[in-house]
Amino acid sequence: MSEPILQARGLAKDYWMGAARLRVLHDVSLSVARGEFLCILGPSGSGKSTLLHLLGLLDRPTEGRVIFEGEDAFSRAKRWRDRMRNEAIGFVFQFYYLMPDLSVLENTLLPAMIRTPLAVWPFARWGERARAMEVLKDVGLGERVQHLPRELSGGERQRAAIARALVHRPRVLFADEPTGNLDSATGAEIMRVLERLNRKEGLTVVMVTHDASIAERADRVLHLADGKLLTERK
């Protein structure tokens, strides 16, 4: 097994419901190798999205550590985590989460627009645009770049979200139920895209799902129930 790109050590997460504390993750430890396709399988409410958010540096754990590329992510400044999300991590969500006021192309350019100052943008724009067009063509949206998200089908929206997640060449792609809101044919198509990225381009993919048939396509499956990691299956 190659070196781990991502590790979780004793992760726990609490939510407060008024005065009551609700622990949704209990002492989760795992390791993700570079180029691996890892799937975290669990029923609704098991804490898989929470775990994904912690691994993707979107949320802070109550206990434990996330080690991303050898760095303890939560002992570093928030600025560093923001930069990692912008440069090294890509997210695909169940409900696409595209910005409704921006076109498909602008949504895809979002990571570049976040890291580029206005003064530099006129010079960087064409290179970034070319890369975005390349990725959009790759996911089959080359003809729909000027459309707004509301003018696209569910599958097209998810492919636009994948394009946005891939445009900056991330080292890890986090996918939260990427097929959960799609029909089976479109879902299969999205899974083929993810598999291709993993197999051909060596992209590390961490996906959470409640669908065992989807999970079977991963290199490795971790079972999560009631916030606890139960078994590991190759």
Add this chain to the structure above:
Amino acid sequence: MAEWLQSPWFWPAVAAGGAAVIALAALLLFSPVYKHIVCLKYLFGGWKAVVPIVSALPAALGVFLLILVFAIMDGFVSETREMTRGTLADIIVDAHLGGMPYYDEFADRIERIEGVEAATPVIQSYVVVRVKPSGEYRYVKPIVRPCLLLGIRPAEKAKMGRFLNYLESWRTVTGGVKEEDAKMERFLEHLRRLYAVAATPEALERLLDVPPEYRKAGQPPRPGVIAGTAVIGVPVTDYVSEDVTIGAGRRVLAWFLAAVATVVFLFIWRAAVHRPGRVGWRVAMGLAGLSAVGFYVAALAAPVHPGQVIRPEVVDYPLLGRGDDLVVSTIPVRPSGAIDTEPGGIPKVSSRVFALVDVFRSKYWEADSSHLYVDLAVAQQMAGMEGDPAQGVPARASQIQVKISDPAAAGTAVDRIQKAWEAFQAERPDEDLPQVTVNTWETQQRMILTVVEVERNITTLMLGLMFVGFAVLIALISYVMAYIKSRDVGILKAVGASDAGVGSLFLGYGFIIGLLGTAIGMIGALLMLHYLDPIEIWVNQTLNVDIFPREMYYFDRIPRHLSPWWCVGVSGAVLGLATLASMVGGLLAAIRQPVETLRYE
């Protein structure tokens, strides 16, 4: 050169403004581009663009009213200041009715002070004037009025304030001549013809002389008097014609409505593009477009041509003509403050007949209705201030008026003159010289100036309160925007945007609304001020509402004084308030955790 360009604050303000613009530009240029693109999409994307435009309207209205009302009120203040200043001098050394001796020596000493250009003694005495109408009004009963007798040396007084410009003869003779030197040449030429003297500046000494044609044979010579226009006249409503551009107000209104209809059309068009099936949007777009075209046609076709309007104006109709008698009576006051009395304790009245040689009109009511200018020596005699050289009693003057080269340095000059008087007193310990007060004209006239300034400031404050409402509106809008767009906030943060960056996006939103409001309000106010006269005439004629009754004011037109400082201050305040108020939304966006908004659909 404009007054504000000469202000000592001009260059520091330019430097501060420049630094602020550079800092803002740097902030914009080096901030991530997503903020600008997303902010502009929020502001001007589709039908939502109506929100910032509507939000900007209170700011626009506030800026419009504040600039317009302040410019007009400040116009009143400036005109009043000009009028009061013109009738006085830069600095007044006042010894009150008791008077000061050795005034010429002290005036000489004042003239040697750095920054002082000229000084002249003035006599002041309260008098009663009897105006016996002549000519066609000879059957009108005589009018008796309380007035202020001012004894002057005409050539010296001509250097103070705008005395010369307020004389009817000056206005008549120099009317239409633009250059100040040419005006003076022409006026001196007029004096030369009157008195057969050389046309040199010294001819101004003859201003109070009675020309030969007004002298009455067989009667003792009468000294000359220059009387305020309201002293010798009665107010009557006259109808005067004024050259105007007919139709300009209507055209301005049509342009304004055309611009509004165009903006409405553009927004409906943007909204309709995304609603291809909605007939209502198409109809609204058509109506707005037709309205815009209609107003443009109306603006272009509105007939505009030069013309005249007749408007009522109150004028002081003179009851006396040049050379007519004016009887002035006063009670002389001795240096001790005592009043000479007749046997039986009746105050001794000093009375004299004067010949009217000129009329004084400054548009400052206090002066025009009470000032009588006579020769210094004549006034001294009437007021009992002529002294008695035989008994060693020096003559006295009530005031010394001083002209200085730099009005901005009046405070320093006042201190120096005060010290000079103290030294002057110290040199004459046996003379028991009176205490004098040294004031600038502003301090002397502070009562009237303060009233006008207080009115201006209260109005400004009241209008300024509008901005509180505007700030609350912006705060609410930015909060609602940040709440509605909380999903976008989560997405941006998930893709790596910082908390501060996302928060500042909403600050920019408020800033641009403020900028929009400021621009609309400022352009509107500047246009309104530029076209104020034709608009006033149009309102008068169309709505029959006299918004600026001339009979109540001495001004020929609505006064206005646009201060660039005020424009900059109002703009800065609106932009600052808008940005501050939008911090509500900015903070909400900044502190919101991305997972809070992305967890559930």
